[in-house]
Amino acid sequence: MTGVSQQGHSLFRIAMRSLLSSKATTTALALMAIVVLLTLAAPLLSPWDIDSTDWDNVATSPSIETAHYFGTDDVGRDIFVRTLYGGRISLLVGLSATMVSLVIGVFWGAIAGYAGGRTDQLMMRFVDVMYAMPFMFFVILLMVFFGRNIFLIFVAVGAVNWLDMARIVRGQTLSMKHREFVEAARAGGVSNLNIIRRHIIPNLLGVVIVYVTLTIPQVILVESFLSFLGLGVQEPMTSWGALVNDGAALMESAPWTLFFPALFLAATLFCFNFIGDGLRDALDPRDSAGES
């Protein structure tokens, strides 16, 4: 059993090594880390608060002297601080909603794949049905009708994004369930639930990590889309989507209010997509012969 779980890790390690060997992905990782650190260190970096208004500097352009590094908006709020705090919310939504989709998707896919037969058919048919739904419309309805609660955003967005994960996990589980270590566990009398929990899921790690890195940007995008329509995060909190929405209204007189939040949002999405792509290539069985 330890041999098996080590194989899972070593696959992951191989992926990490090939990932770090590429200059471009290393840069993306570093950039990612910088954005995360900046959002965490926001209060230390600027004298301004998220909703403090500086009436001497209303809609002023970026400047070092006034400590408004990214300028201010039409009520004198500091864009630098707001962008970083907004980033916290965007990243938080990205991570938590991805976790929601991860849990649903992995369990759904693993159970369907492991059970096989009727159960599998029924569960995957349900996934097919859900695929055809215009989900954004449901999310919009949810946000309009049930208030713009941030936890609802996590759940709604996560509940929308688990379908791909379920399909991929099912495929992997199918290919794994007749392998020797699973047969051995079954012969040893381990219960089905424990086989899924202790033997199948740990071995899905590599694939799941790739899709997590690709799901996070999708989720951040959905949240910012909602916030852009005014249906996501509400004042005094903010997110990159909400900031872009504010900035778009002011772009003719104060383009920096649009530019900086949009830059942070796009850079973050870019890094996640890039890392996810790199990981997927690294783990692609067609390229790495010898990996089973």
Place this chain on the structure above:
Amino acid sequence: MLRFTVKRFFGAIPTLLVLMVLAFTLIRVAPGGPFDSEKQLSAEIQERLNAAYHLDEPLWQQFIRYLGNLLQGDFGPSFAYADYTVSELIATGFPVSLKLGSLAMLLAIIAGVAIGTMAALKQNTRTDYVVMTAAMTGVSVPTFVIAPLLVLVFAVTLQWFPAGGLGDWRNLVLPVIALALPQIAYIARLTRGSMIEVLRSDYIRTARAQGLTQIEILFHHALKPAILPVVSYLGPATAAIITGSVVVEQIFGVPGLGRFFVQGALNRDYTLVMGIVVFYGVLIICFNFFVDIAYRWLDPRVKL
């Protein structure tokens, strides 16, 4: 072929039912109603209104009634736009959205396949890296960031195109580009990946050995198998364009279905929201069906 069509037709029924039940319950369970307003209506009027629109019946009965009307092609009256039926509203909004969406889709396919093919032919050269980095940026920059930027550059600063509204073709340029850009980027990435694989295959090497030119190989042998992944992406692409149109119509002030939807949701316009969800649901299902047929036509290995 006939069997496939019949099978898909019956397969679509549960999908549609789930869609309608979900949308219906979601809308009705929500707090607030279509007749909430600043001025409190008297209880009697409220009751009569509810009775007139059958809102006083149990939920399942309303749903059955709605289904019955729907089967006769009747989406019901709009609650917020007095004197309009939902069918009329869809009939005014949809042509606009359709024009915008189909132009964006066309642009996305043509430009995406062309760019992806070019990158594949020049694999691992500087052109390839530049184009693919641009495509990755395109995937990462959301529509609602691109759209204001396009307005800022091409409408406000350069004044080449109007910033919004509806008129001649010049009004359509910016919204179509905003809608198409992310899809161009995604399709270019898909095409590049599959084209590289196809160009490596044995029959292409044979064709090359027989002395066919690059162009002949590309158009006669490589293109058809290489665009298969693009064809299967068309379903999700339609869904993405429909979603994107909600934002683009908002930004450019285009009176399409996307705007009706957001307005309808805010107004608690039950029938309008429900009508648009059902309408788009049917549209996506039909479109996926045609995509499947196209796929099977392009790839004879897949049996109907």
